Amino acid sequence: FYVRLPSCDHSPRTSTYTFKMRAALKILFCYSIVFRGSALVPYPKSWKKATSSVICTLHPREFELATSDTFLINGVRKRISDWFRLPDDFINYPVNPAEGQLKSIKRLKITVDSNSTKLTQGVDESYSLSIPENCHNVSLHGKTVFGALHGLETFAQLFQFGWIEDGTGLPTFTLAASHEIEDAPFYPYRGLLIDTSRHYLPMELLMANLDAMAMNKLNVLHWHMTDSVSWPYASDRYPELAGKGAYRRDMVYSSTDIRRIVKEAFYRGIRVVPEFDLPGHSASIGKSHPEWMSHCPDWSEPIDPTHTGVYDFLKDLFTELFHLFPSDMFHLGGDEVPLDCWKRDPSIQKWMKSHNVSDEIQLFEIFETKLLGIFHTKKQPIVWQEIFDLGINISDNTVIDVWKGDKDQSTVFNATANGHHVVISSCWYLDHLSQDWRKLYDCDLHAKLVNGTAEQASLILGGKASMWGEHVDASNFISRVWPRASAVAERLWSGNHQYNSTSSTIQKRISEFRCYMVQRGIDAGPVGPGFCAKEIRFQKNDDVQRSRLQSGSLVALN
Numbered sequence: 001f002y003v004r005l006p007s008c009d010h011s012p013r014t015s016t017y018t019f020k021m022r023a024a025l026k027i028l029f030c031y032s033i034v035f036r037g038s039a040l041v042p043y044p045k046s047w048k049k050a051t052s053s054v055i056c057t058l059h060p061r062e063f064e065l066a067t068s069d070t071f072l073i074n075g076v077r078k079r080i081s082d083w084f085r086l087p088d089d090f091i092n093y094p095v096n097p098a099e100g101q102l103k104s105i106k107r108l109k110i111t112v113d114s115n116s117t118k119l120t121q122g123v124d125e126s127y128s129l130s131i132p133e134n135c136h137n138v139s140l141h142g143k144t145v146f147g148a149l150h151g152l153e154t155f156a157q158l159f160q161f162g163w164i165e166d167g168t169g170l171p172t173f174t175l176a177a178s179h180e181i182e183d184a185p186f187y188p189y190r191g192l193l194i195d196t197s198r199h200y201l202p203m204e205l206l207m208a209n210l211d212a213m214a215m216n217k218l219n220v221l222h223w224h225m226t227d228s229v230s231w232p233y234a235s236d237r238y239p240e241l242a243g244k245g246a247y248r249r250d251m252v253y254s255s256t257d258i259r260r261i262v263k264e265a266f267y268r269g270i271r272v273v274p275e276f277d278l279p280g281h282s283a284s285i286g287k288s289h290p291e292w293m294s295h296c297p298d299w300s301e302p303i304d305p306t307h308t309g310v311y312d313f314l315k316d317l318f319t320e321l322f323h324l325f326p327s328d329m330f331h332l333g334g335d336e337v338p339l340d341c342w343k344r345d346p347s348i349q350k351w352m353k354s355h356n357v358s359d360e361i362q363l364f365e366i367f368e369t370k371l372l373g374i375f376h377t378k379k380q381p382i383v384w385q386e387i388f389d390l391g392i393n394i395s396d397n398t399v400i401d402v403w404k405g406d407k408d409q410s411t412v413f414n415a416t417a418n419g420h421h422v423v424i425s426s427c428w429y430l431d432h433l434s435q436d437w438r439k440l441y442d443c444d445l446h447a448k449l450v451n452g453t454a455e456q457a458s459l460i461l462g463g464k465a466s467m468w469g470e471h472v473d474a475s476n477f478i479s480r481v482w483p484r485a486s487a488v489a490e491r492l493w494s495g496n497h498q499y500n501s502t503s504s505t506i507q508k509r510i511s512e513f514r515c516y517m518v519q520r521g522i523d524a525g526p527v528g529p530g531f532c533a534k535e536i537r538f539q540k541n542d543d544v545q546r547s548r549l550q551s552g553s554l555v556a557l558n
Contacts, residue, residue, distance in 0.1 A: 191464030277333025
């Protein structure tokens, strides 16, 4: 299957293409291959660059992708944001500034070994990319389509905007030949946590964030959807939860919204792992169902584990969620449970006495056992580390999410010693603004396992950057997450930077990569003094609303 790219004019709104694939590939190659070829983040596992005077050029009108994989075609179409501008000063770019020999890349041949599109934990994401010195026979190979998607992202990032052709006015993109890349991630779980309870995040932002995650080769969106302050999930079975628990009736995520996010993430090689934090962080449930909550003396979180109606509710809720989230993992929360409330609830204490439950930790275990029983073999559960630290009995396949910096080494050691997989987020809290990208980059997951065995080390699935939502909303989420999360993405992709050369180049690369993200439509924040060829434009709120009205993208609520 061959797709020839259309020409790239400066005003894409004036051109109409009846073939959607051509328009989509135009977005990828005309609108994204535009900044620095050396600014790859994450850095590839093996990258051989030969010294050559040859410069490969890419003319979109003459370039084509060759692949027979329809999922890959859709993945390319889905993964790139839908707007772009050439660098602000593109008219000053010299033609062939290095005076090298120009050779044109006409075609990228893509091959994939497996026809499976099942996106699960541990799927093979490796790829190889070859760009010979003659700029011909350029090829990309992945064992799965997800590896090929990563390879396409790398291919796009290698190029930079070169010049505008005289006469035609069309852009040329350039790359110094030659390149041989063999790449694969060190950790299979590379995540970003978003919090849509403390502040609602609009769908457009979530979509832009997926694009940024794909650029950085992150593969897990940990969606902390609900919490004490709001319940934005619009359940079909229990609409009153969002009806009384959401901030506003338009600040909710419907089943249609969720399916869209899951689908778009899938086409970018990203799994959406939802979290509904229980039994704590659940006060928003009490706004519609106070009878399910503890009373100490007024209704409060945590949920009352002695109320029989609670388990009917949870079974109905998770059955509904299992259909919306196809990921093989599901986060159940379990952190910061105020057990003293159970101690002060007379009804709960009476139940405990009649059922010979000695203390609140044992009651907590009863709740978790029943909750995990709902999952059984349907999903692999993830829980926050408190459940393991308290000695609560959990199934062997439960993943422990380690987030406490003061206890992360002991929990990592003990959990892996007991055969549990772990995910680590303790050193990557993006809401801690004192943690700049350098501190985030210095975190080494190898150091979290002290005196452990090789078998224990193999149980560390990876980690995630976490942006808790107390102080971020649509106004600043992207600029606070990116490119700080890019530093985390490289650590998770490349492993321990002490054993490779990535740390010596990261200062330059992350600065240039930030500009690349801006060029692609992601309003990533600066990492230091300087400027980008394309700068983020300031717009007042009324200007933004006016532009949306003019483009027809602002839809009034009924």
